[in-house]
């Protein structure tokens with residue numbers, strides 16, 4: 120359903136993404152991992168239309184969307200969350216989610232109903248009337264997820280929705296993500312929490328210094344020497360191990 | 368929209384409509400009409416600035432366009448005043464759309480958008496002041512011909528009711544915006560444009576609709592101004608005074624709220640009159656008050672008067688309902 | 700049509716007016732570059748300075764050029780105080796708020812002047828107001844020539860202050876990285892206020908240079924403030940050399956537009972440039988800084 124074909128992005132002298140290729144079939148959860156600064160978020164931004172690639176093509180369900188505006192891609196069914204959460208701080212949780220719901224429901228009553236429904240699913244049912252600006256970190260992450268979900272996407276891009284959460288919060292949200300997959304939404308997720316990646320993803324892509332260096336089932340990829348080197352090079356292997364110990 | 372949305376608007380409008388039955392002095396009626404015209408223009412500003420978060424410093428561009436279009440159509444082309452009013456609104460919306468298209472498409476926002484609107488208004492002012500078509504520096508005088516068909520009434524109260532009805536109509540329009548998908552998307556763009564885009568909001572279209580609506584409403588107020596005072600020139604119609612008035616009222620009253628612009632216009636001009644009473648003939652005293660109130664409002668009352676009232680109400684209620692709720696949150 | 704001599708003279712005259720624009724814009728761009736705010740009260744503060752020069756002349760018999768000397772520290776203190784005690788605290792660090800607070804200030808200042816001095820236009824005359832200097836076949840206004848020289852010198856001085864003094868280094872550090880500067884112990888509100896003060900001090904110089912050939916009334920600042928914004932945007936927000944070049948350029952454009960289009964339409968060229976630059980290249984024509 121999604122075909123990213125040799126896509127590159129150059130910021131001045133920095134090649135943030137260097138002819139990355141990736142393809143997704145409908146259904147399932149695919150991971151995108153890689154050390155800090157590998158270009159993962161930039162790749163997401165190119166898929167969702169916020170950053171224009173310097174090179175390469177992106178196709179969604181057979182259509183070339185490389186030059187399309189972000190809102191058009193959302194209409195097509197590409198939803199995304201932001202790594203740095205972007206709540207509508209002055210609005211309530213319900214109003215935040217309703218903005219997403221309005222994409223497919225023109226009526227206020229329908230959009231609000233949809234928003235409440237989604238809020239309950241991600242565990243924000245009790246916070247509906249709270250200003251989004253007053254949510255906790257975990258709450259904001261859930262809100263990101265809820266808003267994207269309210270657009271009823273076919274493909275959901277999750278950018279580190281677990282970062283900054285404590286183990287019990289992570290344990291709460293993993294079934295939610297799995298539930299979304301079970302409804303037939305295809306998920307591509309960037310994640311540093313390896314336990315979650317192992318747990319959720321059928322397949323992972325590894326990006327390092329802008330290049331796609333490996334692809335396959337998580338267990339296989341993690342044993343790949345190139346991947347270990349990529350992380351070790353950035354001193355991230357220790358962190359992985361530590362996280363593995365903490366959550367495992 | 369539900370009955371709860373409509374009733375406050377209906378009640379307040381009816382109450383205001385009774386005023387001319389009590390007050391008959393023409394200076395007071397003049398003052399009330401002028402204030403309502405400002406309130407109407409400010410409601411226009413509020414659609415773009417309040418709900419859309421795009422602060423315009425040049426709404427005179429729309430006010431003046433409304434005033435000039437109606438005056439020129441009547442004077443040069445013999446168009447009926449009511450038709451002139453409709454065309455003035457259309458012209459204001461069109462000018463809004465064009466300015467919006469140019470600025471939003473080049474990604475202008477914040478201070479840059481404020482400056483570019485200011486410059487547009489200034490260009491219009493200079494052109495209107497120089498061209499003979501617009502009467503140049505001498506301005507335009509609409510022929511006095513009192514007849515309802517000419518939008519001129521023997522009784523000031525009738526004009527007051529007309530402006531009041533239009534203010535009420537825009538209150539309804541604003542309430543509708545607040546309750547609609549368009550409004551939700553507009554507010555989303557104000558709060559965070561990128562997040563809105565990711566949720567499928569076409570931010571350019573939404574902002575263009577807002578500025579066209581905003582321009583139309585403000586042009587309506589300019590048209591009424593011309594029709595009431597029957598004289599305009601470039602410094603009145605396109606002058607920076609009106610840009611400032613139209614942005615002050617919503618900010619003082621409560622930016623991005625339905626009643627904010629009306630409350631703000633009322634407060635400002637009320638205060639201005641009081642200052643004039645006290646200070647007598649000192650020129651500019653009302654404006655000194657306006658400027659001071661603006662600084663104070665930004666410093667201490669960011670939601671304007673309505674925001675302040677809401678906070679007071681919440682504090683009053685907080686004693687009863689908020690308390691336990693907060694505790695339960697803390698307990699989790 | 701016009702002889703080359705008239706055109707050349709108009710261009711040179713514009714260049715000299717432009718020097719004063721540059722001085723006004725210098726203060727504005729400095730404030731923008733460091734505080735990242737648009738100071739809407741800049742025009743009203745200029746009007747204050749111009750009235751101060753007029754008062755010094757009318758009441759104390761002081762030469763307008765000489766009046767610059769005491770006025771520079773006075774305006775600095777005024778600017779420092781305004782930023783430190785009014786604009787900074789009132790705006791809670793929000794961009795839109797700063798715009799509104801400075802707008803409010805400008806309304807207050809302008810109308811205070813109106814209340815005190817009424818709307819009359821005032822001029823002052825010195826024995827050099829109408830002196831000319833002959834440059835070959837061209838006759839150039841002597842006070843304006845002085846204005847050009849002083850503007851260039853002040854730009855240079857400001858550059859030296861920013862690049863060679865400790866205060867200047869602190870200002871540049873804050874401009875680049877506010878949080879970082881705060882961390883290494885720079886008193887950011889103080890630096891902001893100093894910058895604002897310096898911007899206002901530039902206005903003192905501009906006022907002294909303007910008054911021998913110009914007039915003052917309470918609304919005069921408005922005429923300059925948009926021109927100054929244009930210069931700043933043209934030169935690149937925050938760029939000192941940009942402001943100087945932009946000011947000179949705008950002066951010439953205005954003078955030539957006035958020559959060809961007449962006085963009433965003369966200023967339109969400036970605003971059209973302003974709009975065009977904002978729409979096409981908001982980072983400025985000469986400026987490198989975004």
Ligand SMILES: Nc1ncnc2c1ncn2[C@@H]1O[C@H](COP(=O)(O)OP(=O)(O)OP(=O)(O)O)[C@@H](O)[C@H]1O
Nearest residue numbers: 130133135153154155156157158159160161162202
């Ligand atoms: N707008 C931009 N301009 C310039 N450089 C950028 C921009 N956005 C990202 N970069 C750079 O591109 C590189 C890739 O960044 P990106 O955010 O995609 O990495 P990432 O893999 O998501 O990292 P992390 O795991 O820390 O989120 C980084 O070096 C970053 O500094």
Ligand SMILES: [Mg+2]
Nearest residue numbers: 159160161202
């Ligand atoms: Mg990232």
